[in-house]
Amino acid sequence: MKILVTGGAGFIGSHLCDLLISKGEEVVVIDDLSTGSLENIAHLNSHPRFEYHVDTILNTDLMDLLIAKCDCVVHLAAAVGVKYVLENPLSSIETNILGTETALKTANKYGKKIIVASTSEVYGKHMHAPLKEDDNLIYGPPSTMRWSYAASKLVDEFTALAYYRTKKLDTIIIRCFNTIGPRQTGLYGMVVPRFIQQALRDDPITVFGDGTQTRTFTYIDDVTTAIYKLLTCGKGAGEVVNIGGTEEITIADLAKKIKELANSNSEIVFIPYDKAYGKDFEDMMRRVPSVEKLQALTGYAPETSLDEILLKTIEYFRAKAY
Ligand code: UDP
Numbered sequence: 414m415k416i417l418v419t420g421g422a423g424f425i426g427s428h429l430c431d432l433l434i435s436k437g438e439e440v441v442v443i444d445d446l447s448t449g450s451l452e453n454i455a456h457l458n459s460h461p462r463f464e465y466h467v468d469t470i471l472n473t474d475l476m477d478l479l480i481a482k483c484d485c486v487v488h489l490a491a492a493v494g495v496k497y498v499l500e501n502p503l504s505s506i507e508t509n510i511l512g513t514e515t516a517l518k519t520a521n522k523y524g525k526k527i528i529v530a531s532t533s534e535v536y537g538k539h540m541h542a543p544l545k546e547d548d549n550l551i552y553g554p555p556s557t558m559r560w561s562y563a564a565s566k567l568v569d570e571f572t573a574l575a576y577y578r579t580k581k582l583d584t585i586i587i588r589c590f591n592t593i594g595p596r597q598t599g600l601y602g603m604v605v606p607r608f609i610q611q612a613l614r615d616d617p618i619t620v621f622g623d624g625t626q627t628r629t630f631t632y633i634d635d636v637t638t639a640i641y642k643l644l645t646c647g648k649g650a651g652e653v654v655n656i657g658g659t660e661e662i663t664i665a666d667l668a669k670k671i672k673e674l675a676n677s678n679s680e681i682v683f684i685p686y687d688k689a690y691g692k693d694f695e696d697m698m699r700r701v702p703s704v705e706k707l708q709a710l711t712g713y714a715p716e717t718s719l720d721e722i723l724l725k726t727i728e729y730f731r732a733k734a735y
Contacts, residue, residue: 485527539554665681
């Protein structure tokens with residue numbers, strides 16, 4: 414198969430390219446390097462089954478050309494990361510809504526299967542667990558910019574589902590929960606790379622809020638495996654599917670665990686949300702996925718334990734000499 418990976422120079426995208434190449438597939442990447450980097454795909458550059466284009470997914474002519482020559486699309490290109498979205502609210506909404514509309518419209522024009530990446534953010538402020546794909550969604554007001562990320566991704570989901578219902582477009586929406594591993598940068602707010610780099614430098618580990626908020630973390634290879642299985646299983650058209658680990662941990666305990674696993678002397682400090690993110694910020698206090706649907710469709714669910722995920726990621730940052 415020839416597969417277009419939008420956002421293929423990003424953290425998840427570049428690992429997906431590695432997996433696809435290892436499976437013998439042909440890979441075409443489009444990435445505007447807004448949060449991705451050429452370094453992530455440098456090792457693939459001379460591969461005969463790999464090509465990349467540095468451009469935006471808003472370039473409709475190029476998207477037309479690339480989708481026409483591929484068999485299917487994995488659409489990962491998006492504004493990602495709470496910090497990034499808060500700092501770039503307008504361009505984030507444009508990329509997420511208009512870019513996805515272009516990807517879906519063009520995939521539909523050529524009748525190509527497309528996986529659309531959404532996010533666990535769309536669940537909003539739930540306190541129950543696990544979160545299932547047909548749960549209600551709960552957001553704060555639009556003055557709290559964080560929710561624009563969820564709302565823009567939700568528009569993507571509605572658009573994809575509308576293409577499925579009205580045009581029978583073969584599309585699957587994936588809601589990725591916090592994904593962790595090598596090549597992820599802490600620059601856009603992601604907690605694990607930030608904590609690990611702070612721990613390895615013996616800098617204070619910065620827990621935002623009181624640290625009682627929880628997350629589950631998924632190893633990058635588990636996420637790319639799940640995406641590949643959804644791409645090839647022949648099932649799931651018109652479905653929304655969670656991809657995530659299920660080991661829940663508070664952010665305060667995560668800080669302690671990373672400090673311990675990295676043998677760090679860091680102090681753990683608590684920073685109020687308004688100091689970390691500015692005014693009008695609201696956190697999601699709990700986020701745990703149900704992976705029943707993923708399991709039912711593919712016979713697979715993420716399996717790497719949290720300790721293993723953290724140790725592998727610490728190893729990566731240590732090797733990078735942070
Ligand atoms: N967080 C933190 N310290 C940091 C970065 C993030 O305590 O340096 C917290 C953040 O407030 C949130 C959790 O860690 O409660 C996960 O944040 P992240 O931005 O990684 O992802 P989110 O799940 O919020 O999209």
